[in-house]
Amino acid sequence: MQPLLRVENLSKTFVLHNQGSAALPVLENASLTVCAGECVVLHGRSGSGKSTLLRALYGNYQANSGHIWLQHQGAWMDLAQAPARQIIAVRRDTLGWVSQFLRVIPRVPTLEIVMQPLLERGVARAFCEKRARDLLTRLNVPERLWSLAPSTFSGGEQQRVNIARGFIADYPVLLLDEPTASLDSANSAAVVELIEQARARGAAIVGIFHDAAVRERVADRLHVMQPVNTGAEA
Numbered sequence: 001m002q003p004l005l006r007v008e009n010l011s012k013t014f015v016l017h018n019q020g021s022a023a024l025p026v027l028e029n030a031s032l033t034v035c036a037g038e039c040v041v042l043h044g045r046s047g048s049g050k051s052t053l054l055r056a057l058y059g060n061y062q063a064n065s066g067h068i069w070l071q072h073q074g075a076w077m078d079l080a081q082a083p084a085r086q087i088i089a090v091r092r093d094t095l096g097w098v099s100q101f102l103r104v105i106p107r108v109p110t111l112e113i114v115m116q117p118l119l120e121r122g123v124a125r126a127f128c129e130k131r132a133r134d135l136l137t138r139l140n141v142p143e144r145l146w147s148l149a150p151s152t153f154s155g156g157e158q159q160r161v162n163i164a165r166g167f168i169a170d171y172p173v174l175l176l177d178e179p180t181a182s183l184d185s186a187n188s189a190a191v192v193e194l195i196e197q198a199r200a201r202g203a204a205i206v207g208i209f210h211d212a213a214v215r216e217r218v219a220d221r222l223h224v225m226q227p228v229n230t231g232a233e234a
């Protein structure tokens, strides 16, 4: 199998400047390889650093040391060292992020929000719109809502709009932050199907799923996270 993402000795310590600069080590030499067509689920106790690792992989958190090697446009690049401009390009073409939360853009209709990641790649509008309609239908978002801005939608409706947006482009690497959290079983099953399709087309997927049934269905393997031992309890 072809590796698309290689995390090497990634460490992250949060420094709480408003609390006497307390240092909170969360990741210590985290290492992980994910291949095309593979779904690796981050697993561990609450507070073991799953979200921190996923956010570092998306470039939201700057690691203190280590590497995040990513296959981007046919070459390896280190996301941990990449300038902001390159991170934006990586997010457009290579690295997808799907979470349960929609960042609502005022007055922009649902269909536009879902299409945007594909439009930004220069894909023809008619194709983008067809895909957006297909995804919104699969995710049971009623058609009467598609022309409205989602700011007034229910939590579950916003979540499904966000998932449609996250799956509209065929990203080679997908990061999933609890995409099925608080969905009912029919909608959760629709998301699981999207994940299985992404895996089948060769996406490398890293995710967090607290629902054990979903985890068992999508995970090729678990990456078990241990809380960093600071020695403070000794």
Ligand SMILES: Nc1ncnc2c1ncn2[C@@H]1O[C@H](COP(=O)(O)OP(=O)(O)OP(=O)(O)O)[C@@H](O)[C@H]1O
Binding pocket: 014, 015, 024, 026, 044, 045, 046, 047, 048, 049, 050, 051, 052, 053
């Ligand atoms: N932005 C931040 N600033 C300071 N500390 C943080 C920050 N984000 C996370 N932490 C701390 O890092 C530790 C790991 O948090 P993280 O959210 O990564 O854990 P998790 O395994 O995803 O937990 P859960 O399963 O409860 O969501 C926690 O102790 C948390 O308080």
